[in-house]
Amino acid sequence: MAAAAAASTAALTLRGLRQNSRSIPIFLSPARRAAIPTSNTRFLSNTPKMTTAFAEADAKEPIFAAGVDQDQFLPQTQALLEEGQWTLDEERMGVTKTFYFKTYTKCLIIGIRSKSKNHHSTMTIKAGSVQVHWTTHHPRGLTDKDIYMAQYCDEQARLIGTVDRSEANKCGPKTKKEDGAGTQ
Secondary structure (H helix, E strand, O other): OHHHHHHHHHHHHHHHHHHOHHHOOOOOOHHHHHHOOOHHHHHHHOOOOOOHHHHHHHHOOOOEOOOOOHHHHHHHHHHHHHHOOOEEOOOOOEEEEEEEOOOHHHHHHHHHHHHOOOOOOEEEEOOOEEEEEEEEEOOEEEOHHHHHHHHHHHHHHHHHOOOOHHHOOOOOOOOHHHHOOOOO
16 A cells, blocks of 8 residues: 555656656756656647748848847848848847958958957858858847948958958968969
8 A cells, every 4th residue: 555655656746747847856867857848848849830931931030139120120131141141140140151261361350340340240260261140149139230240341351352262261281383383
């Protein structure tokens, strides 16, 4: 009888765990805690699925920060995405683009000139390229500053002189042809 009561209590405890993730005991291993479904899991599984067409259309729309006039900045954002070869980031709250240059110094210039405008991007600088990601962290989302700075980067890159990806500086030893050796 005591064994039946213990089993019944264990079953009730597990049912209770499924209802509220906060009641998951700390003595369970992280793997076992993760395996216990919570009420959130059940709620999300009952959420209707979006249609593919709706999901694709929604994936192309940027998410602007609170307080941004979307009607004013959506056309500018779409122009960047279409003409400027910028792309929305995974969260759709920022824009990103990779510029290619013949020298590493030219890659650095994009970062230096962007700093002068007091809005800081995430930049990944390599030997012949710089990837720029503009987003606003507070309030979270795309803002007029991000759009302006993306346009500014395009303008500065044109002034500095971008090249095709195949012509960009590459890391590694130069060949005789690149060095100028062997030419007459």
